[in-house]
Amino acid sequence: GAVVSQHPSWVICKSGTSVKIECRSLDFQATTMFWYRQFPKQSLMLMATSNEGSKATYEQGVEKDKFLINHASLTLSTLTVTSAHPEDSSFYICSARPLGAGSNTGELFFGEGSRLTVL
Amino acid sequence: AQTVTQSQPEMSVQEAETVTLSCTYDTSESDYYLFWYKQPPSRQMILVIRQEAYKQQNATENRFSVNFQKAAKSFSLKISDSQLGDAAMYFCAYRSAFPAAGNKLTFGGGTRVLVKP
Numbered sequence: 001g002a003v004v005s006q007h008p009s010w011v012i013c014k015s016g017t018s019v020k021i022e023c024r025s026l027d028f029q030a031t032t033m034f035w036y037r038q039f040p041k042q043s044l045m046l047m048a049t050s051n052e053g054s055k056a057t058y059e060q061g062v063e064k065d066k067f068l069i070n071h072a073s074l075t076l077s078t079l080t081v082t083s084a085h086p087e088d089s090s091f092y093i094c095s096a097r098p099l100g101a102g103s104n105t106g107e108l109f110f111g112e113g114s115r116l117t118v119l
Numbered sequence: 120a121q122t123v124t125q126s127q128p129e130m131s132v133q134e135a136e137t138v139t140l141s142c143t144y145d146t147s148e149s150d151y152y153l154f155w156y157k158q159p160p161s162r163q164m165i166l167v168i169r170q171e172a173y174k175q176q177n178a179t180e181n182r183f184s185v186n187f188q189k190a191a192k193s194f195s196l197k198i199s200d201s202q203l204g205d206a207a208m209y210f211c212a213y214r215s216a217f218p219a220a221g222n223k224l225t226f227g228g229g230t231r232v233l234v235k236p
């Protein structure tokens with residue numbers, strides 16, 4: 001159980017275009033999902049907290065107009081990189097916190113990640 | 120704000136031997152969770168072991184065990200009988216137990232584990 005799926009796993013786009021990445025919890029509901037960014041050989045940096053039915057909470061230094069987050073249902077959050085530039089190329093990872101009993105364990109479940117390359 | 124520090128960028132271990140990864144953290148909170156995650160080349164984050172701060176007993180999961188020293192704010196991971204499949208990046212992570220903190224994970228910088236056959 002507790003599977004989180006991200007799509008696409010790899011995307012290449014031209015500079016100036018927008019790219020949407022989906023994060024789905026397949027077998028549980030999640031009121032909260034988290035989006036991380038990971039540069040090569042570096043750690044995961046939290047970008048924002050996505051809350052179902054409300055606005056996302058962004059970490060300091062993350063442009064909310066650049067990285068649009070929508071959490072329209074208890075199983076889906078999307079990250080849209082708008083007007084992408086080469087410096088946005090990175091590995092984006094989502095994680096989800098289950099509702100109910102699972103939320104008491106403190107554990108978050110991670111997606112497989114999405115590699116974005118902006119040409 | 121909490122910080123997590125992993126002082127070893129890379130560790131090498133012989134197959135079947137034991138390796139210990141260091142992690143220290145800084146927090147003013149009394150209740151929290153600590154985690155070790157493994158990230159293999161596939162980049163999928165895999166939970167290795169979890170420790171609740173209020174539990175004095177060190178967590179153990181098969182060949183993986185931790186040495187949790189709350190007063191010293193230290194949380195090391197020991198991998199026993201190392202296997203080739205253990206080769207990966209290992210991240211130490213902290214999460215507050217207080218809901219107001221938002222359930223966010225704070226990660227350390229990571230330690231790359233190399234396993235020599």
